[in-house]
Amino acid sequence: MAMDASYGDEFAVGCFISIKTALGDEFEGQIISFDRLSNMLVLQEGSKTGPRRNIRLLQANYIKEFTILGQAEDPLDLKKCYLDLASLQAREEAAIRQAEMEAERIGVGVTSDAQRIFDALSKTLPVHWDKTVIMVMSEVRVCSPYLPENVTGGTPAANDRVKKVVMHIDTRI
Amino acid sequence: MSLQQVVAPRSSSNGFGRRRVEREMGTRLDSKPQSGKPNTISFTNAGALNGGEVGGSESLSRDRLIYLTTCLIGHRVEVQVKNGTIFSGIFHATGAEKDFGVILKMARLIKDGSFRGQKSLFDSTSKPPSKTLIIPAKELVQIIAKGVPLSGDGLANGLQLEKRQDIMIDTLISQSHYVEVERELERWTPDEDDPQLPELENIFDGTWNRNWDQFETNEALFGVKSTFDEELYTTKLEKGPQMRDLEKEASRIAREIEGEETQDLHLAEERGFSFHEDFDIDEETRFSSVFRGLDDSGYEESEEMTFGSRNTEGFGGSSGSVISRSFSDVARGKSNDGAQVSSSSSSMDDTQSSQSNASKDLYRSSSSDHTKQLTSDSVSKSLSALNGESRLSENQFRERHGGKGYPTESAEWKTLLVGEEAHTSKSEDLQSSVNMKKAVSDKGGLSSSATAFAPSSVSSKGHENTILGESSDSTGSGKLSGATQAVNSRGRPGSSTSSTSECVGAPSASAGLGLSPSSSMGSLSSEKSSLNPNAKEFKLNPNAKSFTPSQTTLRPPSPVSEGSFYFPANMSAVPHMHGVPVGIGIAPSFGHQPVIYNPQATPMQAPQAYVQPNGPLYGQQMILGHPRQVLYMPNYPPEMPYKGREF
Secondary structure (H helix, E strand, O other): OOOOOOOOOOOOOOEEEEEEEOOOOEEEEEEEEEEOOOOEEEEEEEEEEOOEEEEEEEEHHHEEEEEEEEEOOOOOOHHHOOOOHHHHHHHHHHHHHHHHHHHHOOOOOOOHHHHHHHHHHHHHOOEEEEOOEEEEOOOEEEOOOOOHHHEEOOOHHHHHHHHHHHHHOOOOO | OOOOOOOOOOOHHHHHHHHHHHHHHHHOOOOOOOOOOOOHHHHHHHHHHHOOOOOHHHHHHHHHHHHHHHHOOOOEEEEEEOOOOEEEEEEEEEOOOOOOOEEEEEEEEEEOOOHHHHOOOOOOOOOOOEEEEEEOOOOEEEEEEEEEEOOHHHHHHHHHHHHHHHHOHHHHHHOOOOOOOOOOOOOOOOOOOOOOOOOHHHHHOOOOOOOOOHHHHHHHHHOOOOOOOHHHOOOOOOOOOOHHHHHHHHHHHHHHHHHOOOOOHHHHHHHOOOOOOOOOOOHHHHHHOOOOOOOHHHHHHHHHHHHHHHHHHHOOOOOOOOHHHHHHHHHHHOOOOHHHHHHHHHHHHHHHHOOHHHHHHHHHHHHHHHHHOOOHHHHHHHHHHHHHHHHHHHHHHHHHOOOOOOOOOOOOHHHHHHHHHHOOOOHHHHOHHHHHHHHHHHOOOHHHHHHHHOOOOOOOOOOOOOOOOHHHHHHHHHHOOOOHHHHHHHHHHHHOHHHHHHHHHHHHHHHHHHHOOHHHHHHHHHOOOOOEEEEOOOOOOOOOOOOOOOOOOOOOOOOOOHHHHOOOOOOOOOOOOOOOOOOOOOOOOOOOOOOOOOOOOOOOOOOOOOOOOOHHHHOOOOOOOOOOOOOOOOOOOOOOOOOOOOO
């Protein structure tokens, strides 16, 4: 397909279209919008289930081939389209905060195994990362390779408890 | 990102120029993610310079694009770039007009499309997410977002859900971010091939005949020995010769009970009776909901109970006992007018029964209370206190008089109150006020005072319940023999107008209360917190006149500990409450100035005989500045049993 052509004629709003991309993705959807200027095609995927939809923005340059499946009406109800910038910003802030919290739990430079053990420990114990060492209750350390014998520090009681948990991580009943 | 960017149209040559610019910017971004310096500004600016609306239709499409991308802000998206790498992050911004770059926050690499990344990610070490990730338009292939609220209401809903997600960590952990909207519930219908009640009969029939013993199995499999012994948990059955007969008898009784006809829907269902009413009851009512029947009698019982008990307790244990008795006594002859009567009666009782101290204290406390807080609370409290007091005094009074012809104290509250006071069994006297008044008049010489007390009260029934007037009280007490103390006590309430009135009201209220549950009275006399089974029911006297205290100089109340005064609010609602809120004309300014209540000639149509001590809790309505003298009546539904309420 021509890379610079404007597909406006074919990409009418409301069209059902099946697309194959240059990267190998295949999908179907309904066209919500196509912007010739930026060559961005906005598709709505899945069945319309309420106000929440699955959206895909595709750079039309990467369309390898497409097929028009049918024509329907505009999936966007223009009367209902309004935006609240403040709430959007609030949502973004909340999402960022959430992501930061989650990021804290992910160790930097640790194997996924280590991460798995960290996650398992965090279900019942307060844990945080100290470089590549798992710190439990700020006193017990678990270093690589995160086996029961690698549990050090802390009071004997705490140490035992962490040892037990690490032992049972993979043999949970 | 500015939503409305009107840019001058550009020719294609400019477009090329733009691309060049963006290409330069794009080079700053490697294929690998990095916490890049946010080039937002320059990027956007460039975009802004370059962007432009070419035509009407394109502006429309551009508008749509802008709308849709704005909807994405704050949403978690996946972005695929040219080499197949996919990043996941929070959508922050897009490039301006022409070239569609994307900025993500807290972005992570999900799938590495480059050749190097083809090996399993398991071995690679994780990296922290990039705070900001800029993907230039040149690299951008597609953006995928799931569960994006597109329309306005969806947006609002989404935000609410997001907010909730912030707090609901649990659901965040266990679920995805997509929250299911409520779905339409459908009634379950069995499939065609489902046999009706398959094997239900077989499964539960003859459980003791089955060939499988769980304990055996358990022991065999796990070596667990059962140590269950039935007799550890229940009475040992005497298996004697009478066993059979006893069993027969038991099953006979059981059959009898189970075969009983019942009005209860659920019981009928259990016993197999088809409910004789219409079958239009929905399933919930039929099988699930709890049957709540309005049992008036029970309610009254409870009311009386609580009332009685509360009064008892409220009295601070001073009287401790025979509260009901005393109450009736008070009502009877304590020569108190109506509501005030209760207080006055109590005061009278005090004087008479030489329990003046107690009552005085009570009054004092009540008055001081009143001064402290001119609220219905205090009113009620004082009332209850006074009630207790009055009761106590009444008791003593009775005792003093050697129980002269007082029938079961509780027995006839009304008669007692009414008759005693005025030696006339005026049933209507039940209203505390009225009764009290009668009592006052009874006292001889009190009639005048009674009159003074309650302009409307005294012999006239059907007076509105009024708050005891200090003046009247004092007057009344003065007239009473040995009423000096009574005067004092009366005066006490009067000292603080509001308090006085409250005091007055209280007794009347309590009188009324006590009256209504005759049973409670009896029980009160016998035990501390049980109802008097013999007490006559209180009947509201519609003719009771309200009491109007006259203004007098009132002594400042001496400080009394709160504890001694307040009753635990166990009073239940007066069963006879007509639900008409009777407001005490208490002026908002309480202080020490006497409050004058203008007595109304017209009797209250639905006078409430007592003041609910716990009124405030039940939203008593205070009619301020109400010209009529009415008894403060808390307005609450009669079904509200007032049990166990503590102040």
